Amino acid sequence: MPHRTKTDSRMLLRRLRDTLAQGSPGQERLDRITTIIAESMGTDVCSVYLFRDPDTLELCATEGLKPESVHHTRLRLGEGLVGKSARLARPINTANAPAEQGFRYMPETGEDVFTSFLGVPIQRLGERLGVLVVQSRESRLYSEDEVYGLEVVAMVLAEMTELGAFVGMSADMPSPHMRQAVLHGIPAQEGEAEGHVWLHQPRVVITNLVNDDxxxxxxxxxxxxxxxxxxxxxxxxxxxxxxxxxxxxxxxxxxxxxxxxxxxxxxxxxxxxxxxxxxxxxxxxxxxxxxxxxxxxxxxxxxxxxxxxxxxxxxxxxGQGNETGAEMPERPILVARNIGPGELLEYGRNLRGVVLEEGSVGSHAAIVARALAIPLIINVPRITTEALNGDHILVDGTEGVVHLRPDDSITSAFRDKMAMQAKAQERYASLRGKPATALCGTRITLKMNAGLMADLPSLRSSGAEAVGLFRTELQFLIRDKMPKRAELVANYTRVLDAAHGKKVYFRTLDIGSDKVTPYMKRPDEPNPAMGWRALRVGLDKPGVLRMQLQALIRAAAGRPLSVMFPLVAQASEFDRARDVLMRELDRERRLGHVLPEKVEIGTMLETPSLAYAPDSFFKAVDFISIGGNDLKQFFFAADRENELVRRRYDTLNLSFLTFLQHIVDRCHVAGTDLSFCGEDAGRPLDALAFAGIGIQALSMRPASVGPVKSLIRRANLNEVSEIIARTKARGLENARPALLDYVASLP
Missing domain, CATH: 1.10.274.10 (PtsI, HPr-binding domain)
Incomplete structure (x- = not known):
C-alpha cells in the first residue's frame, strides 16, 4: 500500500470539500466519501460508523464491505475494535485485527478477509460522533503519518456531520442536534420551566474546513x-x-x-x-x-x-464573538458552561431558567438564581455542545433533568405538571394573609431568605413574616472591586425600606469556600468548606467586618437592627464578633450618628460543636438560626457538592432530628429564639418535622412559604411529635416513611 504524503492529504481534503459542496443527498455524499478515502489511501476498505444514540454505533457507509450491512450492522460503545476506539477516544492500529483484544467478528460485513485495521474516532469538542475505519488484506501496521492523516480526515468528517452534511441517510437515524436528548444534572434551584435555548457563549461555526493556500x-x-x-x-x-x-x-x-x-x-x-x-x-x-x-x-x-x-x-x-446578531428567543433558558453572578444578574428576570455544564450548589450563580427565583440545574454533561440557540428545552429543576428538543408526549406531560403546580400556587396565595397555625394551636413563624433587592417584593407576595436571612455577600461577589461603605449603607437602607417594617436578619459577610471575591487573595486549602471562611475571615481581617457593621448601623438609622454571624464554631468566636459590633456602636454614637432603635445580635449554628457550647453562650445570644445546609453536611460528613454522597443522608434521619432536638431544648432553657434556615426548611414534610420537634420559626425561599404553610395548617404538631417519638422508640433509622403516611391521612 502506498504511503501517504502531505500532497496526498491536501488533495484528499479538497476532494472531500468538493463532495460536501455538491447538492447530493446525505447517504450519497457519505458513500462517495468512503470511496474517495479508500482510493486516496490505497486501502481495501473504508467505513464510517456514526452514533445513532449515545451507546450505539451504526455502520452508515462503506467501500469494501458488503453493501447490505450498511444501516444494519450495529455495535455498542466499547464493543469490538470500532467500539473500543470510540470509548477510548483514540486510534486503534493493528496488523492482526482478529488477534487483538476486544475484536468482534461481524459476519454480515464480510470483513474476515481483511487483516490490518485502523480506526480513529470522529469527534468534535468532546462530543463523540463516530469512528472512521480503514482495513486492508495485507498484514501491516499503518505508519504514524497515515494515522495522523486519517485523524485530520476524521476531523473534517466531524465538521461535516456537525453541519448536517449527512442528513437523511437513514429514516430512523436523526441528524445531530435534531434528536431529542434527556440530560441529567444536579438541582441547584427548584422549579420547572419551558422555553428556548440561549447560549451564553455561542459556538464558533467553521465553514471553511480545507485550505487552498x-x-x-x-x-x-x-x-x-x-x-x-x-x-x-x-x-x-x-x-x-x-x-x-x-x-x-x-x-x-x-x-x-x-x-x-x-x-x-x-x-x-x-x-x-x-x-x-x-x-x-x-x-x-x-x-x-x-x-x-x-x-x-x-x-x-x-x-x-x-x-x-x-x-x-x-x-x-x-471574528465570531458573543455578539453574533442573534436575537434572544421568547422564554429564554440560559445554557452555559459556567457563569459569574454579575453576568447572570445582567440577564435578570428575563430568563426562565439556567442550565450549566459546571457549577456547584453553593456557587455565586446558584445564589443569584435562587434570588431571581429561576430554576437552575448544574453539572449537566455536554449541554453546551448538544444544545443550539433556539432549541426547545424543558428544565425540571426539582429533579435535575433537562429535556432537549422533547417530543410532544413529553412536552404535554411536562406542561400538565407545570399547570398543576400553578394551580397549587393559586391555592397557596389564598393563605397569604393567614398565619401558619397548626390544628393544635401552635403558631409557626415563616420567614424568607434573600440576597438581592430583587427578592424583596416577594416578602409581601409570599406571605413571609420577615427576612430570616439576608445574604450580604452578594454585593461583594458581583463586582470586581471592594464596595465602598457608602454604597453598602445605600444598599442596606433600600433593603430595610423595602421590608416596610418587617424584620430583616442581616448575615455578615460569608465568603471563602466556593464564594471567592476577585479582589481578595484566596488561600490554597485542601478542604475550603471547612477552612478559612465566613466569620473566621472577618475576625482575622477585621477591616471589612468593621466597615460592614458600620454600614448596617447607619442604614438602620433609628430602626431595629438584627445582625447574625456565620459559621461560629465556638462561643469565644461569637464573643469576639459581638465585641467588634459593640465597639462600632460606641464609635457611631461618638460620631453623632443615629443609632438603631434596638440591636439584636445572633449567630448561625452550622457546626455541631456550637450545639455543645456553654450555657452562658445560649444566654448571651439574642437568637440562633440553624444553618441547615452546612450543619447537615458537617453532621453526616457528606459534602453536599459530592453527588456520590449528598443524597445518601436524609434530613429526617432520627439521629439528625435527635441532634436538632438537643438544640431546641438548650434554646428553650435559655429563652433564646431559634429558627431553622436552609433548603430543607422549604420542603413541606421536613418543615413539618422541624415544627414537630419544637422549632417555631423557619426561613426558606419565597416560593416555599405557601406549600409549607398549607401543610402546617392541616396538621397537628402534637401528633407529629408523637410519630417521631414512636419511630425512635421502635429503633428505626428514619422518620420520613411514618410522616408520609401521616400526611397522606390528612383531609
Missing amino acids: SQAELKRLQQAVNALRVSVDDMLAATRSRDKEHMEVLQTYRMFAHSRGWLKRMEEDIRLGLSAEAAVEKEQSEARARLETVPDAYLRDRLHDLDDLSNRLLRILT
Whole structure:
C-alpha cells in the first residue's frame, strides 16, 4: 500500500470539500466519501460508523464491505475494535485485527478477509460522533503519518456531520442536534420551566474546513496567535493585584499561548490541508477527549484552560464573538458552561431558567438564581455542545433533568405538571394573609431568605413574616472591586425600606469556600468548606467586618437592627464578633450618628460543636438560626457538592432530628429564639418535622412559604411529635416513611 504524503492529504481534503459542496443527498455524499478515502489511501476498505444514540454505533457507509450491512450492522460503545476506539477516544492500529483484544467478528460485513485495521474516532469538542475505519488484506501496521492523516480526515468528517452534511441517510437515524436528548444534572434551584435555548457563549461555526493556500493559512494562524498572546499578556498585567488563583489561570494561559508544541501541531494540520480554524478546533477536540480520561483534578483544570484558550483563538480567527446578531428567543433558558453572578444578574428576570455544564450548589450563580427565583440545574454533561440557540428545552429543576428538543408526549406531560403546580400556587396565595397555625394551636413563624433587592417584593407576595436571612455577600461577589461603605449603607437602607417594617436578619459577610471575591487573595486549602471562611475571615481581617457593621448601623438609622454571624464554631468566636459590633456602636454614637432603635445580635449554628457550647453562650445570644445546609453536611460528613454522597443522608434521619432536638431544648432553657434556615426548611414534610420537634420559626425561599404553610395548617404538631417519638422508640433509622403516611391521612 502506498504511503501517504502531505500532497496526498491536501488533495484528499479538497476532494472531500468538493463532495460536501455538491447538492447530493446525505447517504450519497457519505458513500462517495468512503470511496474517495479508500482510493486516496490505497486501502481495501473504508467505513464510517456514526452514533445513532449515545451507546450505539451504526455502520452508515462503506467501500469494501458488503453493501447490505450498511444501516444494519450495529455495535455498542466499547464493543469490538470500532467500539473500543470510540470509548477510548483514540486510534486503534493493528496488523492482526482478529488477534487483538476486544475484536468482534461481524459476519454480515464480510470483513474476515481483511487483516490490518485502523480506526480513529470522529469527534468534535468532546462530543463523540463516530469512528472512521480503514482495513486492508495485507498484514501491516499503518505508519504514524497515515494515522495522523486519517485523524485530520476524521476531523473534517466531524465538521461535516456537525453541519448536517449527512442528513437523511437513514429514516430512523436523526441528524445531530435534531434528536431529542434527556440530560441529567444536579438541582441547584427548584422549579420547572419551558422555553428556548440561549447560549451564553455561542459556538464558533467553521465553514471553511480545507485550505487552498497553506502558506496563507499559516500566516493567519501566526497573526491570530500573536494577537492572543498580546491579549493574555494585557490581562496578566491588569491582574497583578488580584488573587493568586486568578493569576495562576492567566499564567497557564500564557504558558499555553507561548507553547511551541501546541502551535507546531496546528501548523502541521494546516500543512496537511486544514484551514487555520479547523486546525485549532482539531487540537481543541483532542484536548476535550483527553479531559474525559484524566483522573487528576489539576490536569483536568489545565486541559480546561487549554480548551478556553482555543475558544479565544477561534474567535480571533473567525471574528465570531458573543455578539453574533442573534436575537434572544421568547422564554429564554440560559445554557452555559459556567457563569459569574454579575453576568447572570445582567440577564435578570428575563430568563426562565439556567442550565450549566459546571457549577456547584453553593456557587455565586446558584445564589443569584435562587434570588431571581429561576430554576437552575448544574453539572449537566455536554449541554453546551448538544444544545443550539433556539432549541426547545424543558428544565425540571426539582429533579435535575433537562429535556432537549422533547417530543410532544413529553412536552404535554411536562406542561400538565407545570399547570398543576400553578394551580397549587393559586391555592397557596389564598393563605397569604393567614398565619401558619397548626390544628393544635401552635403558631409557626415563616420567614424568607434573600440576597438581592430583587427578592424583596416577594416578602409581601409570599406571605413571609420577615427576612430570616439576608445574604450580604452578594454585593461583594458581583463586582470586581471592594464596595465602598457608602454604597453598602445605600444598599442596606433600600433593603430595610423595602421590608416596610418587617424584620430583616442581616448575615455578615460569608465568603471563602466556593464564594471567592476577585479582589481578595484566596488561600490554597485542601478542604475550603471547612477552612478559612465566613466569620473566621472577618475576625482575622477585621477591616471589612468593621466597615460592614458600620454600614448596617447607619442604614438602620433609628430602626431595629438584627445582625447574625456565620459559621461560629465556638462561643469565644461569637464573643469576639459581638465585641467588634459593640465597639462600632460606641464609635457611631461618638460620631453623632443615629443609632438603631434596638440591636439584636445572633449567630448561625452550622457546626455541631456550637450545639455543645456553654450555657452562658445560649444566654448571651439574642437568637440562633440553624444553618441547615452546612450543619447537615458537617453532621453526616457528606459534602453536599459530592453527588456520590449528598443524597445518601436524609434530613429526617432520627439521629439528625435527635441532634436538632438537643438544640431546641438548650434554646428553650435559655429563652433564646431559634429558627431553622436552609433548603430543607422549604420542603413541606421536613418543615413539618422541624415544627414537630419544637422549632417555631423557619426561613426558606419565597416560593416555599405557601406549600409549607398549607401543610402546617392541616396538621397537628402534637401528633407529629408523637410519630417521631414512636419511630425512635421502635429503633428505626428514619422518620420520613411514618410522616408520609401521616400526611397522606390528612383531609
